[in-house]
Amino acid sequence: MKYLVTGAAGFIGSRVAELLAHNGHHVVGIDNINDYYDVSLKLARLEKIKSYNFKFIKLDLSKSDLLNDLFNEHKFDRVIHLGAQAGVRYSIENPMAYADSNLIGHLNILEACRNNNIQHLVYASSSSVYGLNSKTPFETSDSVDHPVSLYAATKKSNELMSHSYSHLYGTPTTGLRFFTVYGPWGRPDMAPFIFTKKILDGETIDINNNGDMWRDFTYIDDIVEGVVRIADVIPTRNEEWTVESGTPATSSAPYAVYNIGHGSPINLMEFIHEIESALGIEAKKNFREMQPGDVYQTYADTSDLFEATGYKPQVGVREGVQKFVQWYKEFYSK
Template sequence: MILVTGAAGFIGSHVSKLLLSKGQTVIGIDNLNDYYSVKLKKDRLKFLNSSNFKFEQIDRVDRDAIAKLFKKYKPSIVIDLAAQAGVRYSLENPYAYINSNIVGFINILEACRKHQVEHLIYASSSSVYGANKKMPFSVEDSVDHPVSLYAATKKANELMAHTYSHLYGLPTTGLRFFTVYGPWGRPDMALFRFTRAILEGKPIEVYNNGNMLRDFTYIDDIVEGIIRLIDKKPCPDPEWEEKAPHPGRSNAPYKVYNIGNNQPIKLLDFITAIENKLGLKADKKFMPMQDGDVPATYADVEDLIRDVGYKPNTPIEVGVGKFIDWYKSYYGDA
């Protein structure tokens, strides 16, 4: 039995759907908060309608509810995708990130420890690379300079997971997602906001004057990577050196992977792909860089290729096209 937290979220709903298609029994939890449209979250749950899917509205911050859930269902695998997302919102409401991303995560770790979960897979983020400039970003690199509280909480998750892997032998795998996009995406993300604004004839805000590079990664590629990693439980690395500890290795059953397209796209080219699909031109309002943001992301995914034989590779035109087709079918042609 597999527990998916954040099952009504963007990535969580897609992961749950693929697991169900493979005959797995899935327990999904979500707090259904109003950070963005609750209706969208509930509609995602509708496509998970299956006798093998059970949903409970639970917040990871509720320690007692999490303890009861694990006792009731006894999941063997946990895919923890619930979190307070968004770099910009962390500037407005920092406490939401501490509660959800730190308190919520320790509750999951404790429950996994007590119930001897076989493998915990959890969401990290490319934002942990922070002020790093060396490209592509590699798990071999230090991530000691986050530039947003969101990034700091994700690095904290990796450190917390390592501690539990070391102390209790809990196999943990962290996934540093790179700018995930696709159908059923979050309304606060660039593709969603740009599409809506262009269809409504409103200007779009283009930060850093358009001088941004993003390793946009299509949702199906992300989900395939997650599913392949379920059976790839990490083991202590025999090459780890305690006198020269390496950021990408550990003497515990702990691993972190980048999941990204490995092909960064200029933000303006991304916008062009949207315009081409819509047959409309965007009214661009160029803005300075926002606090907490980074100018470029670019994933080194060699570890992912080596360990599970997989590399995300959906072309941006294909992924954007699928999102816009979904957007129009969900909201109607504007």
């Protein structure tokens, strides 16, 4: 197969591109290499996959003409769209960045897929779409109409836009609602990275909601395996499906949405304890109130994904944290 992977310099995108190329597929990766976080980390991720069957092109998703030229030149079979402006809190301060990347960028990908008869578009949604939902575990049959951040709203919008293209043009689309992903080569704006850096530097870590928070922490290798497997599960039309009797995660159109996570939430204090244990250092802690855009708990029901792919996470939080800390110390000791 010939794959396009967007966000190929990102945490998840780089690992997906690496696995696909390692498995013998032809992979073109694109990314705009913005400075939302350390550019050198993004370039180092790309450097890792140079030896594989992989070509990188710097390209911004908001540039529809350049994107269309790319599709016309390479004749992709499938697209794994992981490029987006990430970050919940950043969306509160810089909303327009999310309009360009997450809304216009996603629409440009949909148009390119439609015009080039792409077999399957797999794209990144987010667990943040569950917003004010309090029932757990989160199921794809739940309502997701009450996001608590603009980032979450853009991801919900991506699902709606994708459904319209699946319905109108028959473009097969699959959305993946990612639950807190962590591991080596992770993002500096996420808690595991922030905590590890501050603990090593002797700084105080901020702990939201006084530590009473739960996250469905999912190790990067488990996430990547699930993404690559679902690319082979192409949704088809189901003429018997109706809004009244069907789940929002499927449709009469070739459309699907899945949760992708570990399926067992971890208390934030337990996660911090594992970082402390891996580092051999006790953190200095500042307990504070819940922050804007935060949610109390994320917890994925991944039964649909397991049924479709056989995907089941293998890495527990202790092993995952140890691997992350080992990578962090090695990478930043250079």
